[in-house]
Structure formats: structure tokens, C-alpha cells
Amino acid sequence: MKSLFAVSECAPFVKTGGLADVAGALPKALEAEGVETRILLPAYPALETLVEAGEFVGEVYGVDGAKRVHAVRADGLNLLLLEAPHLFKRPGGPYINEAGVDWVDNHLRFAAFSRAAANIARDGIGGWRPDVLHCHDWQSGLAPAYLRLDGRGGPPSILTIHNMAFQGVFPSDRIDAMALPRSGFHPDGYEYWGQVSFLKAGLVYADRITTVSPTYARELTSAEFGMGLQGVIAARRADLVGVLNGVDCDVWNPARDAHLPAAFSADDLAGKAAARAELAAAFDIDLEAHAPLFGLVSRLTRQKGIDLLLSVLPRVLSRGATLAVLGAGDHDLEAAFRSAAASYPRRVGVRIGYDERLAHLLQAGSDSILVPSRFEPCGLTQLYALRYGSPPVVARTGGLADTVIDANDAALMAGCGTGFAFSPIGAAQLGDALDRACDAFAEPEVWTGIVRRAMNHPVGWEVSAKRYAALYAELAGGGDAETA
């Protein structure tokens, strides 16, 4: 079985969030299921050395002309790098310029990317042709539309929704520039209130839709979570399946993590104490022995419930707890955290920015990781927190609800809590959950039990990779796949 991933970021090469982690981990797990995956990625500047190290395998048409494709194997992944310097070789991020503003030609950049993905899926490249095309999020959402609308056939396609909040909506006067067949510009096609929606195109034209947790799959049919596309989701409910994300257990392994001062495991937690001390030193925090050090590693946006955390800060700090924050995002939230650090010196430590090493240290050194998201398709930070023995405090939504077992009294009696979950999602409820975490932390035996259970909770890709492989097999003409 051969799968072509069309994805706009992939760890460890280029990453803005969880999408990259999935693109960098799932193909390795699929390999164990007999699926050969090749990952089509735009050749951003960060990938230039890989382009040079790679082998030219052919040219592919991508909306505004032919583009060179280079194949390279790196970090256990088979990459196909789409070279289009005028579209992708720029400073800044994959989607935004150095001032933090969306590139004005994002429609063209990702239409070209989607078109190239569709053409490679149909015609193959360098003698390799996939059995399925697996698209991810809006950036490759047009690929199923190109495949379907130009009527020249092609393999079945899947679209995975990693976050419904990002839809790639552009004015309709760009349809011709994107070489999009006009036959799809209607409410049952890629048209969205008079505009062009990349994500809707994928939802309408892909043969199957997956999203990254069973709970998010159910939530997406509601207006609150469907974000305008709930009707499209409802119409395709029979073709939608929620498959929980996993984590790369080699990259995120406290027993072998080069970013940490010492190794640790569920059986030997001494190294975790060393990480806690190093984290506190790095963030200028004075620790209290009887109270937890909470950690946050996140994009700083409204989705992530950051404002809820800010509003309960005085309450949680009054318990003796401390807080380390690593994040970047909305300028007002960045400023709010900077000012919290100034208001609570040596109790709140804040780093604004993106830092992979610090993210690992924060996961390991925190006693508990906070994920108070308003919505969370899957969430990876709570999975890393489980693996690093930092029982997470999470909002009961999306993948957070599917992965964390609330350590309430019944769960503790049954010996099965791995963290703390709250609902409905509000500041008071978050405050209550943080209180419960503080209470549990003050009882070392209870806390250590939660930590060990969290660390032993399976968070790898094994189960979900099997489900994707079964889905591929079903689509490509054999076997059965389960649906959520």
C-alpha cells in the first residue's frame, strides 16, 4: 500500500504546531503496517539542504507552471520536496511573513501545492504512484477538488481535519488564478458564501474525511465546533471517522531525551526532580515543596483558553503553586503574560517565543501541564504531559476528553486517574480543577500514583496507524475499516 501525504509542515523540519508532529510521526507508524508513505512538502528555506541532498525525480504542473520535485529520505521519512522558490523560498513562517501577517498570495501558494499533490497522485512521479492521496487541513484541501473536477480520474483521497478553525477562505475573483474548474463554484462545491473555501473543497470532494479524535468528530456537527461547515460535515457524516492522534514515542521519551538534564521513567522518577529544578532555574521561579509547578506550552490564542488561565492566576498562586509559560501568538496575550511575570516575580516565569528544547524541558520539569482549551481537535501537549509524568489539567473537549482520565474520587478508588478534567469550560471550573490538582499534589502517595499511571498510559500511534491502514485498504479496494 502506498500513500501520498500532502501536508504543509512536518516535524522536525518545519513546524508551527501539532500538524507537523503528526506528519512526522504517523508515516513511521504506517511503515510498520506495510504502508509506504511519501510526504509532499513545499520546499521552504528550512528544507534547502534537503533539496540539495535529494534526488531530482521529475517535474509536476502546479497552477503557475512546472515545478521540480526532489526525493530524499531524512529522519526515517520519505520526503518529496516541491521546489517553487517564488512561492515558498521566503523568510518568515510557512503561512505568515516576518511581521506575523498572512502572505498575500497564500491562495496561490497552496493552490499550487494542492494541484501538484493531485497531479502526483494521479500520474505518479519518478516511477512511484500512490494508491491513496492523504490531505491534511486547508492547505491541501483543493487537491481532492482538482482530482474530482478535472474528470481525469485518480486514486481515492482522504482529508484529515486537524483544526476546523483554519479554513483557507479567499475571494472568488482568484478562481482563475488558481486554475480551479468553475464547475465546482456552487454551494454543494467549494463555494462558501460567495468565496472559495479550501477546507470545504476537501470536505466535499475527498472520498473520506477523518479528524483527530472521536469526540471532535461528534462535536463538528454542531454550530459551535463546526464553525460554519457543520452542515457540510452533517451531509458527510457517514464518511467521517475520528482517529485519535498519537505521539512519536522516540522523539518524546523521558528515558532518552537529550534535552533533559537526566533520564527518568515511571519506575525511577529522580530525573524528573532534576528537570523540575532546571526548569525553575531557567524560568527564575522559586519552588514550593508542597505545591505544584504548573507548565503551559502553547500557541497563545483564544482557542487555547489562555485568558481563562490568566483570570484564575491569583487564585492558583495563593495555593503556593507556581507557573512556567512558553508560548507565542496573540500580542495581547503575550503582553498579559509578560505583565503577570512582572506582577508575580519568582512565582510566574514566562518565555515568549518558540523553542523546541524548552518545550521538552517544560514537559519534563512541570508537575502538571495545563491545557484549558475552548476546543481542541486532539491536542498533543496533554499526551506529552502524560508521557513525561506531568498529569495534565484539561478542558473536557475534543481529544482532551478522549485521552485524559479525570482523577476524581471514584477513579482514584479504582486506581485509574491520569489527570484533571473540567467542564463546562469556564474560569471557575478551571480554578476548581487546579485546586484539585493542588490537593492531590499535597498527598505524595496519591500524586505519585497519578504520575505513574499517566506515564504508563499508551499514547503511541500503534492503534491509530492500524485504523488508517485499514481505511486505506478499504478505499483502495480491499478490507474493511471501522468508523467512529
Ligand code: ADP
Ligand atoms: P496546536 O497544533 O493547536 O498548536 P497541539 O497540542 O496539537 O496544538 O500541538 C502543539 C505542538 O506545538 C506541540 O508539539 C507543542 O510542544 C508545540 N509548541 C507549541 N508552542 C510552542 C512553543 N512556544 N515552543 C515550542 N513548541 C511549542
